[in-house]
Amino acid sequence: MSIGIIMALPGAERLAETLAQHLQCPACALDVHRFPDGESLVRLRTEVRGRHVLLVAHLDRPDDKTLPLLFAADAARELGAAQVGLVAPYLPYMRQDERFRPGEAITSRSYARLLSSSLDFLVTVDPHLHRWPSLDAIYTIRSRVVAAAPAIAEWLVREVPRPILVGPDSESEQWVADVARRAGAPWTVMAKERRGDRDVHVRLPPGVDPGGRTPVLVDDIISSGHTLAEAAHCLRGAGWGRPVCVAVHALLDAAGQDLLQRAGVARIATCDTVPHLTNAIGVAGLLADALRPWLAS
Amino acid sequence: MSIGIIMALPGAERLAETLAQHLQCPACALDVHRFPDGESLVRLRTEVRGRHVLLVAHLDRPDDKTLPLLFAADAARELGAAQVGLVAPYLPYMRQDERFRPGEAITSRSYARLLSSSLDFLVTVDPHLHRWPSLDAIYTIRSRVVAAAPAIAEWLVREVPRPILVGPDSESEQWVADVARRAGAPWTVMAKERRGDRDVHVRLPPGVDPGGRTPVLVDDIISSGHTLAEAAHCLRGAGWGRPVCVAVHALLDAAGQDLLQRAGVARIATCDTVPHLTNAIGVAGLLADALRPWLAS
Numbered sequence: 376m377s378i379g380i381i382m383a384l385p386g387a388e389r390l391a392e393t394l395a396q397h398l399q400c401p402a403c404a405l406d407v408h409r410f411p412d413g414e415s416l417v418r419l420r421t422e423v424r425g426r427h428v429l430l431v432a433h434l435d436r437p438d439d440k441t442l443p444l445l446f447a448a449d450a451a452r453e454l455g456a457a458q459v460g461l462v463a464p465y466l467p468y469m470r471q472d473e474r475f476r477p478g479e480a481i482t483s484r485s486y487a488r489l490l491s492s493s494l495d496f497l498v499t500v501d502p503h504l505h506r507w508p509s510l511d512a513i514y515t516i517r518s519r520v521v522a523a524a525p526a527i528a529e530w531l532v533r534e535v536p537r538p539i540l541v542g543p544d545s546e547s548e549q550w551v552a553d554v555a556r557r558a559g560a561p562w563t564v565m566a567k568e569r570r571g572d573r574d575v576h577v578r579l580p581p582g583v584d585p586g587g588r589t590p591v592l593v594d595d596i597i598s599s600g601h602t603l604a605e606a607a608h609c610l611r612g613a614g615w616g617r618p619v620c621v622a623v624h625a626l627l628d629a630a631g632q633d634l635l636q637r638a639g640v641a642r643i644a645t646c647d648t649v650p651h652l653t654n655a656i657g658v659a660g661l662l663a664d665a666l667r668p669w670l671a672s
Numbered sequence: 673m674s675i676g677i678i679m680a681l682p683g684a685e686r687l688a689e690t691l692a693q694h695l696q697c698p699a700c701a702l703d704v705h706r707f708p709d710g711e712s713l714v715r716l717r718t719e720v721r722g723r724h725v726l727l728v729a730h731l732d733r734p735d736d737k738t739l740p741l742l743f744a745a746d747a748a749r750e751l752g753a754a755q756v757g758l759v760a761p762y763l764p765y766m767r768q769d770e771r772f773r774p775g776e777a778i779t780s781r782s783y784a785r786l787l788s789s790s791l792d793f794l795v796t797v798d799p800h801l802h803r804w805p806s807l808d809a810i811y812t813i814r815s816r817v818v819a820a821a822p823a824i825a826e827w828l829v830r831e832v833p834r835p836i837l838v839g840p841d842s843e844s845e846q847w848v849a850d851v852a853r854r855a856g857a858p859w860t861v862m863a864k865e866r867r868g869d870r871d872v873h874v875r876l877p878p879g880v881d882p883g884g885r886t887p888v889l890v891d892d893i894i895s896s897g898h899t900l901a902e903a904a905h906c907l908r909g910a911g912w913g914r915p916v917c918v919a920v921h922a923l924l925d926a927a928g929q930d931l932l933q934r935a936g937v938a939r940i941a942t943c944d945t946v947p948h949l950t951n952a953i954g955v956a957g958l959l960a961d962a963l964r965p966w967l968a969s
Contacts, residue, residue: 411896412733412896438735442783454775480743481750
């Protein structure tokens with residue numbers, strides 16, 4: 376068995392330390408220095424020869440984080456690492472899985488090619504798989520998908536009395552149904568129509584009644600907040616109580632939070648896959664479980 | 673012969689239009705839209721099937737520009753382009769051509785691998801080739817290097833009476849010697865010692881006399897401005913006149929310009945490989961000459 380080393384890209388130090396504790400494996404420094412001209416210098420500060428190197432990165436806002444990540448992976452390989460894996464709890468670019476208009480780049484596929492060219496292994500949490508059936512459709516490296524549903528269901532059972540789960544669109548059904556089953560709660564999904572980045576419209580299916588339960592809007596990603604705000608408006612308009620919003624990946628900014636608050640959302644709880652003030656549900660334990668077999672290989 | 677199309681990445685529209693005029697070839701829109709969550713959407717707005725697609729990009733501050741470039745190239749290939757080339761007048765990451773300290777990533781090689789994986793052809797101006805003998809050492813695609821020396825020499829002959837060219841270090845000798853020969857001017861190079869990103873020390877070789885000529889400091893890249901400021905101080909200390917600074921690639925910020933002004937620099941003139949207020953020397957004609965054979969292939 377090879378000795379594993381965990382290395383954090385900038386911003387992922389806390390997750391790397393938590394994983395190191397779970398896995399009883401050293402977390403070592405990875406220096407990323409930006410030169411005055413905007414180029415990045417990456418340096419592994421530990422001997423990696425013969426070891427399993429696990430890079431840990433929060434890949435929200437990915438465009439300027441990806442080159443340093445690829446540079447680190449290339450360096451680890453060149454310096455003799457036995458394998459180089461990546462823990463990216465949020466996997467970006469998964470939503471562009473089709474040419475929605477002629478001439479568009481299918482960035483999910485290009486991004487997958489780039490990561491696959493530098494890494495041996497990928498672990499992520501609930502990637503946005505909609506048109507791609509699995510990561511294997513675009514990633515040519517081994518990958519392991521961790522479902523946040525057990526952690527979310529546990530949080531719901533502990534924090535929200537008598538919930539009814541609501542997905543804002545059909546894409547969210549996979550997450551909503553799984554969490555609802557684990558939490559022993561009823562669920563439904565809305566129908567969504569998207570007219571632009573920030574222009575979405577949703578409606579409840581006919582005949583669904585909250586029955587005095589607390590509505591919990593569940594989605595994989597909160598981004599602009601428009602979808603969930605629209606869903607909250609729709610619930611309020613139908614006479615439901617103030618909803619709780621639960622999501623795996625928190626990509627929203629302050630404007631998005633304001634929007635959700637104005638829409639009558641009582642509370643937002645997200646998993647800590649992307650560092651955010653709304654993080655309430657930890658997934659490091661689930662990630663560590665997924666990583667153990669790889670570190671032991 | 674295939675019909676060429678020129679497409680500008682954001683910020684390179686002007687160069688793309690100039691090249692289109694030189695090459696009598698259409699310049700077509702390339703949309704790069706940034707979603708609120710920081711991911712990029714790239715869209716080719718023109719049919720590219722069977723055509724030579726020439727992407728034009730200013731790759732200074734490369735980290736967040738590189739993914740959109742690779743996405744555009746992948747999309748062009750997927751949509752049937754006969755070939756996809758890149759005009760990047762400034763080629764970034766060339767200076768990290770060695771592990772200067774243990775564990776460092778050799779980013780020039782990784783960056784070359786990334787570009788080579790999406791493109792068929794690369795045209796650039798005076799890449800910083802120091803330890804790599806040529807681009808072919810790290811780029812696996814066809815490449816063409818354009819020398820800015822003819823344009824710089826022509827500018828010098830027109831703008832600076834009786835120049836003596838001075839390179840700030842031995843790495844600059846290749847550019848200084850070529851420009852001096854073309855401009856019919858004497859030249860020398862200083863010895864440089866680098867102690868950090870912003871800490872450099874230079875000295876003149878013994879016995880060099882300006883003989884009343886205007887000193888012209890010549891380098892391939894002006895970045896922090898520290899090397900050329902130190903060189904200007906050295907010249908002033910040796911009793912030379914106020915120098916003109918000429919460089920191919922202008923990566924310096926306002927602080928760097930202040931530094932050069934305080935060091936007694938009379939004037940800064942750079943090539944337009946990186947858009948900058950100091951741009952005085954156009955290279956589009958030289959780039960167009962290098963591109964004609966490719967477009968005709």
